[in-house]
Amino acid sequence: MLADEKGMVMESKATRQWTRANGVTFLGGVMGLFIFLVVGLLPSLLYGGYAGVILGAAIFGAPIHESVLAQATVVLGVLSGVLSIGGIFVLGGAILATGIHGTAQALRRAAPGQAEPSKVEVSS
Numbered sequence: 001m002l003a004d005e006k007g008m009v010m011e012s013k014a015t016r017q018w019t020r021a022n023g024v025t026f027l028g029g030v031m032g033l034f035i036f037l038v039v040g041l042l043p044s045l046l047y048g049g050y051a052g053v054i055l056g057a058a059i060f061g062a063p064i065h066e067s068v069l070a071q072a073t074v075v076l077g078v079l080s081g082v083l084s085i086g087g088i089f090v091l092g093g094a095i096l097a098t099g100i101h102g103t104a105q106a107l108r109r110a111a112p113g114q115a116e117p118s119k120v121e122v123s124s
Helices: 012-061 068-110
Strands: none
Touching: 012 068
């Protein structure tokens, strides 16, 4: 940030756009997490558990016995299902929000007759 002789802080346009884009990306990730909790949590638990049971049956034999390793395999399948699908939802929300923000910025730049303030007053 640069200050001029009157004590006004000059904030660059790139800095404002960068911080705004980061906020939009974070908000998109939070919305993706919320959508995952509403829509995707139960299916990811079920399919992850099913994958864990299939993996446990392949490693320990077809009727899975109540051993600690077999149960850990099922829990690992559930955790991997929840974390991977949750990550996809969060990443998708962040990418979608960033894309919408970029499109809106491009359309705003294309609109004629719009002036932007270049100086921000800061009280010391």
